[in-house]
Amino acid sequence: MEMQRTYNFSAGPAAMPESVLAQAAQEMLSFRGSGMSLMEMSHRGKIFESVLEETIADIRALARIPEEYAILFLQGGATTQFSMVPMNLFKNGKADYLVTGAFSQKAAKEAARYLDVRVAASTKEDNFSHLPDLSGLTFRKDADYVHLCQNNTIFGTQFHHLPDTGNLPLVADLSSCIFSEPIDITRYGLVYAGAQKNLGPAGVTLVIIRKDLVREDLPETVPTMLRYDTHVKENSMHNTPPTFGIYLLGLTMKWLLQNGGLVSARERNQKKAALLYEALDRSQVFSGTARKDSRSLMNVTFVTKDEKTDAAFLALAEQKGLVGLKGHRSVGGMRASLYNAVTEEAVLALIAAMNEFEEGF
Numbered sequence: 001m002e003m004q005r006t007y008n009f010s011a012g013p014a015a016m017p018e019s020v021l022a023q024a025a026q027e028m029l030s031f032r033g034s035g036m037s038l039m040e041m042s043h044r045g046k047i048f049e050s051v052l053e054e055t056i057a058d059i060r061a062l063a064r065i066p067e068e069y070a071i072l073f074l075q076g077g078a079t080t081q082f083s084m085v086p087m088n089l090f091k092n093g094k095a096d097y098l099v100t101g102a103f104s105q106k107a108a109k110e111a112a113r114y115l116d117v118r119v120a121a122s123t124k125e126d127n128f129s130h131l132p133d134l135s136g137l138t139f140r141k142d143a144d145y146v147h148l149c150q151n152n153t154i155f156g157t158q159f160h161h162l163p164d165t166g167n168l169p170l171v172a173d174l175s176s177c178i179f180s181e182p183i184d185i186t187r188y189g190l191v192y193a194g195a196q197k198n199l200g201p202a203g204v205t206l207v208i209i210r211k212d213l214v215r216e217d218l219p220e221t222v223p224t225m226l227r228y229d230t231h232v233k234e235n236s237m238h239n240t241p242p243t244f245g246i247y248l249l250g251l252t253m254k255w256l257l258q259n260g261g262l263v264s265a266r267e268r269n270q271k272k273a274a275l276l277y278e279a280l281d282r283s284q285v286f287s288g289t290a291r292k293d294s295r296s297l298m299n300v301t302f303v304t305k306d307e308k309t310d311a312a313f314l315a316l317a318e319q320k321g322l323v324g325l326k327g328h329r330s331v332g333g334m335r336a337s338l339y340n341a342v343t344e345e346a347v348l349a350l351i352a353a354m355n356e357f358e359e360g361f
């Protein structure tokens with residue numbers, strides 16, 4: 001039966017490439033001639049081992065990750081990294097945080113359980129509608145690291161430049177922007193991302209860490225599962241990893257590689273975002289909520305003049321098969337998430353619905 005797929009703008013879990021889903025469906029009952037689904041197999045067997053190795057190699061190729069960095073597949077979401085980072089990078093017991101949205105605020109709060117957190121910059125007083133000016137930023141010289149969230153999923157803002165942290169390792173939450181464009185990993189000490197926005201299904205967290213930051217002399221009280229050195233030594237196989245999620249993440253990496261890598265991904269993402277922001281800037285009914293210089297390529301947040309009108313637009317959009325557009329309650333209105341797997345066709349369908357709504361207004 002031919003199934004009508006929706007235009008899915010969900011912030012996460014989010015749209016996956018259709019070809020990835022089709023391949024997974026085809027391989028569901030018998031993976032690579034084994035007579036079993038991948039999810040039924042031992043993670044210690046040859047087949048899963050090769051899936052894991054291929055996925056790591058594909059990530060290295062796609063994002064040019066050198067051997068000085070370890071690639072880990074962990075569990076517990078990006079949220080678990082909010083505590084793993086301070087527990088593992090703790091040396092002097094100090095870290096500087098940029099607070100630019102809900103997730104960086106949570107990360108800073110969690111880190112404060114373990115070390116002395118200084119908020120180096122915050123845009124909370126403007127409801128996180130823009131990013132801080134980086135030029136005047138200073139960091140404590142003896143901080144163990146500087147943390148930021150590069151793309152603020154809820155508020156629709158994104159750092160397009162990184163602060164200069166000198167010798168201090170930069171740690172970044174890339175959950176909602178990872179591999180949406182080329183990345184210079186050497187600018188970072190550690191990056192992490194929950195998979196469910198740009199990488200695959202929920203249940204896997206990708207961590208890329210510079211190996212010299214992996215400490216083996218941690219206090220005895222740091223649990224084995226929350227130590228990066230455990231997962232580096234055992235290649236993410238200390239316990240049963242999320243095998244099916246890693247496989248789908250791997251298929252998504254192959255899809256990116258087959259479609260021109262991260263340079264082409266950036267072109268597609270810039271085009272989609274430009275189309276939608278231009279439509280917002282032209283509109284008499286809709287307006288973007290993020291300041292122009294801080295706009296995200298991934299999460300486009302916008303409102304009408306009031307909640308009733310927002311609701312009317314969301315209802316029209318749903319009728320047209322455009323789903324996942326309701327904004328987060330802290331911003332209201334609408335949010336269109338334009339992750340890698342969201343097509344230009346979907347964005348054009350959204351703009352057409354906005355135009356139709358505006359004409360009938």
Ligand SMILES: *Cc1c(COP(=O)(O)O)cnc(C)c1O
Nearest residue numbers: 077078079103153173175176194
């Ligand atoms: C979604 C998201 C998170 C939370 O991720 P979980 O995997 O649900 O823990 C954290 N940070 C950012 C930037 C996000 O977009």
